[in-house]
Amino acid sequence: MKVCIGLLLLLYSGWALGQCKMFIVRPFTDPVTEKICSSALLEDVKELYSNIQQAHPDLYRNVSKETFDSSYLNLVHQCSQDLTLLSFVGELNKFLQLLKDSHTFVSVRDLLSYRSFSRHYLPLRLMEQQGEVVVVKAWENTIPSGVQLLSINSTRVSTYLKSAPQFAPIEAIADSAFHLMMPHVTSALMNLSHPNKWNTVVWFDGKDSISEVVRSPKRSKTQQGELFKGEPIEISFERKEGAGILKIASFSPRNIKGFKKKLDQIFKEVTEKPLDKLIIDLRNNTGGYIVLQEYLMSFLVPKNTVYSADYVYKRSPFDRFSQLSKLERKRFVRAAKRFYPNGAISRELDFYNKPFGSLDTVTNNPVLKNKQGLTYWGPCDLLVNELSMSASANFTAWFT
Incomplete structure (x- = not known):
């Protein structure tokens, strides 16, 4: 039987x-x-x-x-x-x-949420050098920095690097940004294909090829706290030779209130202990919430400065108005009619009443303000690169 x-x-x-x-x-x-x-x-x-x-x-x-x-x-x-x-x-x-x-x-990284209860994930920061994949940093230094990554479980890393282009976004003529994404996509593809706790990794340290069985943590663990010790995921601040370096890795935090609170703390410290210069580092910041971009801007201008931005909208069943619940729509219409025909909300009401398929440019005029009314008045520099996109690109255009 x-x-x-x-x-x-x-x-x-x-x-x-x-x-x-x-x-x-x-x-x-x-x-x-x-x-x-x-x-x-x-x-x-x-x-x-x-x-x-x-x-x-x-x-x-x-x-x-x-x-x-x-x-x-x-x-x-x-x-x-x-x-x-x-x-x-x-x-x-x-x-x-x-x-x-x-x-x-x-995003290929969205696929990492599948089979997440049993998935292990090895955070890797990689870069490409003349067709070779080099480790910049690995979780808990499980793989030494600076080595050339050769294979994982007998699959050559170059296989993932070659397939990476079809999994990366393209933005207009930003070809250099597209190529800079290849190592990031390669890391995601490797982790997708090898979700085990233990994997055999081979690398070249400049003298010999070394094979080791490397442990990957549960993916849920890598989403808590810091990926790499000493490096916060979203925002950090340090003083160096009289300058303050504010590094913002993303405007898409897991906690918006926490992100704002961190900025409040940083700029409170900056106003209480002055700097020779503030350096805002948005390199590799691929964007996120415009409201957080505007919150950062509020610390660099006089209180209650108005920021004007034009947005092209297309009326459709998928726009932000269509995503509102029935109650939210009623509240929006009621609020807009109260101010009509003045203010940006009135122009949004005009757009809301147009048929699907209509195109319109709506000007948004938010008042820039932060919780404590803080303003930094000293010299300020901005660092960006080809991977500074979306909200960080908006900030760059405003800053310059």
Whole structure:
């Protein structure tokens, strides 16, 4: 009897492994090995194509309609077969890259949340040097800094580096930024493909090839506190030779209130203990919440300064007004009518009342202020690079 049950389980396991999935359950789906049925993929692709035309305010800025439609037909062809989630994301991004809009793509890092209960993740900071992948820093120094990474579990690291371009966003003509992202994407692909606690890693230290079994922590652990000891994930401040260096890694914190509180503390210290110069470091800051960009700005201008910014909106079932609940919509309309025809909220009401598909430019005029009314009046420099994007690029344009 036990033998029969064992054979049945073995046969069922083989059958299950050969089947595609119609529905994706995030905790139980492996994005690298399990395939999704082509019918489900095609349904998503067709919905994406329809929705993006309704929602995107400037769809054909960087690509002709003919080229975009031709690429869509190729995407449909590629998705006419069962694919893993990783392969599907790669095909989607090859299609979306034509838009050259970094806000319109699927992040490969989102796939790290699949099978998260059993997933291990090794935080790695890498860089590319003449086609070689070099370790800048590894979690708890499990891999020495400066070594050339060769393979993980017998798979060459160059394999992930070569496939990285299809998983990175493209922004207009920022080619250098695109290439700078390759090591970051390579790290994500390696972790996706090797979610085990123990992995055999081979590197070259300049003299010999060294093979070691390296431990990766649970991914949930890497999302708590600091990735690398002494380096806060989002924001840090240090004094050096009379200058204060404010490093902001992202405007997308896990806690908005905590981010603001940290800025309050830093600028309170700066006003109480003056600096020769403040240096704001936004290198590799790929953006986030505009409201936090504006909060940083509030410390560098007189109290209650007005900041004007124009935003191009396209009315669609996916815009921020359509995402409001029925009650929130009523509150918005009531508040807008109270000030009409004055103020930015009145112009937003005009836009809200337009039919889907309408394009309009809405000027936003927020008053820049922080909780303690602090202002830094001393010299200030800004550091940015090709990976300073979105909200950090907005800040740069305002600062200069």
